[in-house]
Amino acid sequence: MPTIKDVALKAGVTVTTVSRVMNNRGYLSEKTKKKVRQAMQELDYHPSEVARSLAQKQTTLLGVIVPSLLHPYYSEVINALEYHASILGLKLLVCNAQRNAQKEAEYIDMLKANKVAGIILCTQSRNSIRSLVNLPVVTLERSISPSVPAVLCDNGMGGRLAAEHLLSQGCKHLVMINGGRSSEERVQGFTQRCEEASVSFHVVQASKRQFNQLDYTDLINTLFTDDPAIDGVFASSDVIAAQVIQICHKRGLCIPTEVKVIGFDDVDLARLLSPALSTIHQPIEELCAQAIQTIVGWERTERQSRIVLPVSLVQRSST
Template sequence: MATLKDVAQLAGVTVTTISRMLNNRANVSPKTRAKIEQAMQELDYQPNEIAQSLIKQKSNIIGLIVPSARNFFFSMVIDHVERYASLNGYKLLLCISDLELRKEKEYFNMLKGNKVAGVILASHTQNLEKHISLTQPLVTIDRTVSEEIPSVCADNYNGGRLAARHLLEKGCRSLAYISGSANIKMDANKRYIGFGDVCREQGVKGPVMVDASEQQFITMKYQNLIHELFQQHPDVDGIFASNDIIAAQILQYCAGAGIRVPEKLKVIGYDDIDLASLCTPQLTTIRQPVEAICKCAVEQVVRAAKGETVPDNVTFPVELVVRETT
């Protein structure tokens, strides 16, 4: 089997240069990099990444903890995080928590044991902070675990405001908000506050609010919740759903119950996942810049892993995307 020395000889560089390249430091020119890669390919050289990790006591792996990979929002998060991790020379260890504290704790211990470079957390249950004994950098997406842990969010408060303003402009006067985020310290809960603030400012009675359970969130089955809302509030003429999956199911309910959208009821979703434009009618929604959020989270973890100081919080803007349901 070829050694690093063989590769160095063939490429005409020093072993140190190759080592610099393998360890993802920036100061190897593209030309030298190409020569080294060429030599590695010719000799079929395989760096032993485990041995490298042991020596550095740190691997080139980023851990990502999400509640589910099947949920359309988190599948976008996974896709973007993997791509940006890969672009930065890191691999992605994917951890699915089902929003269970036990699993989150197990994953944290496992990631610690594997000396990952850092962790991106897009799932957390109450009381998790007590159990995080991570020495590696941690960045959260769209939730605040504690003041000390950096977070990357979108402007949820303004998202709620944009939704309320749009529904009121379109003539709605009896509003409801359906939350899919369950009862934890999610930054997403600011959507409801922003939505309610605009109602108050414009003298419209406070929106009806219903809240999904964690089980409904994981299974993406909100039908019972929607049914109840319409039973208890048949006069509702505008609904703001805290994710597009709920909104898609409201459209289905309306198709079945003969409620015309947008004539009789206007619906706004949240996120602008691929589903939003695959619905019939296509869904008006508040777009989160998921790619920018994921890119930023990866960059923060990478920088923190290199010892750089990263901001406590980064907040990206959101945007109203008007389609056929309003």
């Protein structure tokens, strides 16, 4: 693939001259312009958007780093971010870190080299904070440092609403399955409400492997084998809740008569399950719009270190 240096060499001019021709900046003779354009045509050279934006000292690119492209939540996040970015004439560079701190660091270096306007982090790692100095960075559904603005939903209230709903449906033996992505605030909200009600409950933590593979079947089967009295399950994501419903079907447990299940996120999957999944709705569209606006308004407005948006209960057939 030809580079701007190849064009400059073929046209017998400097790289700076080629850049000025491409961006129509400064005075250049028509003869020079013609030589450069002819060289570009003969080499079939097409300037990248990054190169053009650098020459204009601006960029239309935003970096987004997610821990998984397979998880439905992140699919919806990327879709919403792209929509709200495109309204402002921005484009996304999406990076899949796969919950690997080394990959995340490499992607941050790549995004910085491409002079992105900012980075939206959906990952948990705190190792890269130093490398993000002087670059607009926002975390989405994550909080890694007081110095990095975070856009979050009210996770604590979400956990509390989930417990309250299961209690209101008559559940006496509750369990929360906490996946790799969810906030500790969800656990705290759930735990506090259960303690207030003096109800039997426990919280189990899924492994990194289970999160990466989106496979929680062994964990869920073990739960119901070890504690057959479970009658209410709060899953920290709709993906986990979907697998709880699957396994209950296989074990002959009727939902919602014998076991009631509630998830978190309210992704499209929740409406497609049978029975349809009750869940805690987090405003993905609003979260993503706020993250984009924080990056875009970085120099113009005073930034909040923590923006928290409300959640709500969506009751469907699983409870």
